[in-house]
Amino acid sequence: MESVPSNKTKDNKTNTDQATNTPVASEHMDSVRYEQLLNESPTTYDLFKKGHDINPDAPALSFFLQGTAYKENETFSYAEMLTEIHQVGNFMDTLGLEDDAVVAMLLPNLPECYSVIIGVQTRHIIMPINPLLEPEVISELLATAKARVLVTLAPFPNTEIWSKAKYIAQHVQSLAHVVSINMADHVLGKKSLPAKVLQKRQDIIENDVTALLFGSKAGLPNHINWHNWKTAIAKQPGDRLTFENNKSKRRNSLDYSSFFCTGGTTGRPKIAKRIHKNEVSNVLQVRAALGDDLVGNGKNLLCGLPLFHTNAVMVTGMLPFSLGSHVVLATPQGYRGEGVVANFWGIIEQYQINFFSGVPTLFSSLLNIPIKTQDVSSLQYCLSGAAPMPIEVFNQFETQTGMSILEAYGLTEANCGSSVNPREGERKIGSIGQSFPHQEMIVAILEEDGLFRPAKVGEVGNVIIRGDNVFAGYYIDSQNKDIWLYDTVEDKQKADNNQLNPAKRWVNSGDLGYQDSDGFFFLTGRKKELIIRGGHNIDPKLIEEPVYKFGDIEICAAIGKPDVYAGEIPILYVQPKTGASIDKKALEAYCQDHIGERAAIPKEIHIIDEIPLTPVGKVFKPALKRLANVEAVATLLNEHNIAADVTTQEDATYGFITCVKVTDPNQLETAKHLAGQFAIALDIR
Structure with missing residues (x-):
């Protein structure tokens, strides 16, 4: 059995002591x-x-x-x-x-x-x-x-x-x-x-x-x-x-x-x-x-x-x-x-x-471009960010080129970068590294009223950041609701009265992850439901809101489907109103004309009888993600004539993992190689 959680490994989790902000060694600049x-x-x-x-x-x-x-x-x-x-x-x-x-x-x-x-x-x-x-x-x-x-x-x-x-x-x-x-x-x-x-x-x-x-x-x-x-x-x-x-x-x-x-x-x-x-x-x-x-x-x-x-x-x-x-x-x-x-x-x-x-899609593309007579000895390091790097792509690229990838993490709200694997010393494949010096990044367990407690080592929570690099907020003030976190009730009260130094507040990245005992961060998912296509963020609502105007649609949900090249591609699930039928080709044409971003136009549209809902009636997208993951992996393996049973199962760290049981043991390594190109949590045996 091989467990290949997307860009992460569970071996680093101990879930005992409180995690701390452990930046990349900063001897380069005190x-x-x-x-x-x-x-x-x-x-x-x-x-x-x-x-x-x-x-x-x-x-x-x-x-x-x-x-x-x-x-x-x-x-x-x-x-x-x-x-x-x-x-x-x-x-x-x-x-x-x-x-x-x-x-x-x-x-x-x-x-x-x-x-x-x-x-x-x-x-x-x-x-x-x-x-x-x-x-x-x-x-x-x-x-x-x-x-x-x-x-x-x-x-x-x-x-x-x-x-x-x-x-x-x-x-x-x-x-x-x-x-x-x-x-x-x-x-x-x-x-x-x-x-x-x-x-x-x-x-x-x-x-x-x-x-x-x-x-x-x-x-x-x-x-x-x-x-x-x-x-x-x-x-x-x-x-x-x-x-x-x-x-x-x-x-x-x-x-x-x-x-x-x-x-x-x-x-x-x-x-x-x-x-x-x-x-x-x-x-x-x-x-x-x-x-x-x-x-x-x-x-x-x-x-x-x-x-x-x-x-x-x-x-x-x-x-x-x-x-x-x-x-x-x-x-x-x-x-x-x-x-x-x-x-x-x-x-x-x-x-x-x-x-x-x-971005990972570039590195994936370069695997198909062999280095022949070119002298590339000048190239020292490559930085990858914007989307998770599949472990298989990471390993293949370094093996094929002899070059080192530094996987990093950041967000526009923290200007650009917040963590990276160190140049010197240990790099952990699948980790987004340690936090940059001179800013703070920790994992937090959220509480009420903008407060939190620091997570323990190995405990999954929200990645939060503060420092001189953290932005001033969104232009539309109502969008700033719930993005700021505070150390104490007193700080929260000062912030409410515009009396708190902005450098003392934390911004919630919306990403979920944990920290190991060495201070390395591992992402486990995104609380926000953005679709990341080739490193470009797509909000599902950019797809869903115009689609609801198409007519005869009871519920629709856009999610990211794993893709070897783009990381994720946008796909759309649609539930018709009772007694109605939807012309799929007409809906596809409608999406072409009415979705305001070319990259957001769904690559697939699935019309289904019933979209899964939570007990309070909200669309339960993890269930749709499971369907998409199973289909993506099964289709890829089938294209290479590999028989396998592809399912999903609950997982405490990642929510769920995609499980692959290969029928022919002689095809196991090939299956690992193929499925490992997806940036998802996998269990292949």
């Missing part, structure tokens, strides 16, 4: 040094300036447009990037907006993204948006945050972003300015001129022939001020921030820096408010955990995660920039760009990459 650096860099701009000052002529950022032509790149020095950051900040200042104005960024991964993010933060609040969201959802988010400026992509063949920008401009009343960036500027060599011609043609198609005279302004409402990116920032000084000595304009550590949208439990993404101190402190905490030598000056880091996600912005952005390192940005679509995975090891060799951050 508390005195941490506080010193935190005071020296109150904002993200100051953090970037620190890296710039190490060597202004060093390469800061390289970008290649296509994975099939990864050797063709643009490279920007720290001096060039700082110039553009100054120009962006100065341009934003000339718009005459209120101090806490929100500037939305709706872009694919382009070099300008980093300058937009840091430049906007020198004066206002940046709000990166997922371009794959439907325009109605984006408009709702921007209207909620009262966005004043939208930085987006100019019309370009085979892109939909400008059409979304036009919709947003018509529906977000607070919006006053649209700034467009031309992707044709990044097409190099002989293709440059044809790309510019095609871009102008697309401008006319999407806006009007008057775009020849007025540019993309032709497609926008009259009240919107349109700005061409290159023209707008070229007019601004690049040697300094013109307002740097104006205390009423310069941002400080407690000012809002960014609004990131995060998958929540209320249907639409929630808007998480973060201050500069959250972002700067978390960069320093990562450095304390991993050491400056891993990602510091002279190192090359690959960025392929989307820059609307905090992981890409912080781990492969502000972290290396703070140390004068070199970031290589891979295609507008990141790792999903055509040819990126197929040429991955060539990219590592070409740019002598030392470190990259990815």
